[in-house]
Amino acid sequence: MATNTQEQQSQAGRHQEVGHKSLLQTDDLYQYILETSVYPREPEPMKELRELTAKHPWNLMTTSADEGQFLNMLLKLINAKNTMEIGVYTGYSLLATALALPNDGKEKNHGSYDFIFVDADKDNYLNYHKRLIELVKVGGLIGYDNTLWNGSVVAPADAPLRKYVRYYRDFVMELNKALAVDPRIEICMLPVGDGITLCRRLK
Numbered sequence: 001m002a003t004n005t006q007e008q009q010s011q012a013g014r015h016q017e018v019g020h021k022s023l024l025q026t027d028d029l030y031q032y033i034l035e036t037s038v039y040p041r042e043p044e045p046m047k048e049l050r051e052l053t054a055k056h057p058w059n060l061m062t063t064s065a066d067e068g069q070f071l072n073m074l075l076k077l078i079n080a081k082n083t084m085e086i087g088v089y090t091g092y093s094l095l096a097t098a099l100a101l102p103n104d105g106k107e108k109n110h111g112s113y114d115f116i117f118v119d120a121d122k123d124n125y126l127n128y129h130k131r132l133i134e135l136v137k138v139g140g141l142i143g144y145d146n147t148l149w150n151g152s153v154v155a156p157a158d159a160p161l162r163k164y165v166r167y168y169r170d171f172v173m174e175l176n177k178a179l180a181v182d183p184r185i186e187i188c189m190l191p192v193g194d195g196i197t198l199c200r201r202l203k
Contacts, residue, residue: 030066038065063119063145067193071117071143074198075100078141080114086128087120087145112137119145122168125175133184136201142185147176148195 042050046068053062063071075083081102113136118128125144136142147153149172152165161169176197179187185199 034065038069041069064193067145067196070190070192070196072100074141074143075115078114080141082112082114084113084116084132084135086116086118086132112140114140115143116141117143117145122146122149122171122175125171126178129175129178129182133182133201138201138203140201142199142201144175144179144197144199146194147172147189147197148191149173150194153195 039047042065046065050062050065050068056062079102080100116132116136118125118132120128129142129144132142149169150161150165152159152161152169153173153176155161155169176189179185179197179199182199184203185201187197187199189195189197
């Protein structure tokens with residue numbers, strides 16, 4: 001018969017695998033948020049895309065439903081009209097962005113941007129930042145996804161990590177350090193999804 005400690009370890013192991021997109025303590029708590037707040041208000045096109053993406057073998061790369069809801073609300077709060085997204089996978093976060101734009105909003109690849117969302121190759125995040133800081137308007141936001149990188153940013157150097165998690169971890173940590181000292185922005189790192197860092201351009 002399994003002890004309480006064994007059951008807790010088993011639950012923690014399941015959460016590490018299944019709960020990749022959430023840093024909450026339990027999958028049950030994350031499921032509560034989804035079922036209480038996210039799913040009842042999820043637009044039908046986003047629900048269809050989420051369910052379709054869930055069947056894809058690389059579904060762990062998708063934006064989580066709670067993060068999609070967060071981005072949708074954020075864009076409405078800042079009244080974003082001109083947006084860019086880098087790295088769309090199957091397009092869940094892009095759809096969340098598009099559905100939040102007003103009728104006179106635009107998605108294009110030049111100009112002064114209200115909001116830019118980056119969920120792409122982590123080894124290029126710093127290169128993206130060097131260019132995007134010039135594209136987003138003063139007062140505009142850049143959002144970098146996966147900045148807590150499966151929680152690995154606090155893992156010991158010898159921790160057993162999946163190969164791709166270990167490979168990109170240093171790049172994510174390098175970005176986090178660079179953003180923390182960049183005088184052109186103010187930042188807010190949030191434990192939503194796999195971690196999202198919002199950067200508001202100051203100058």
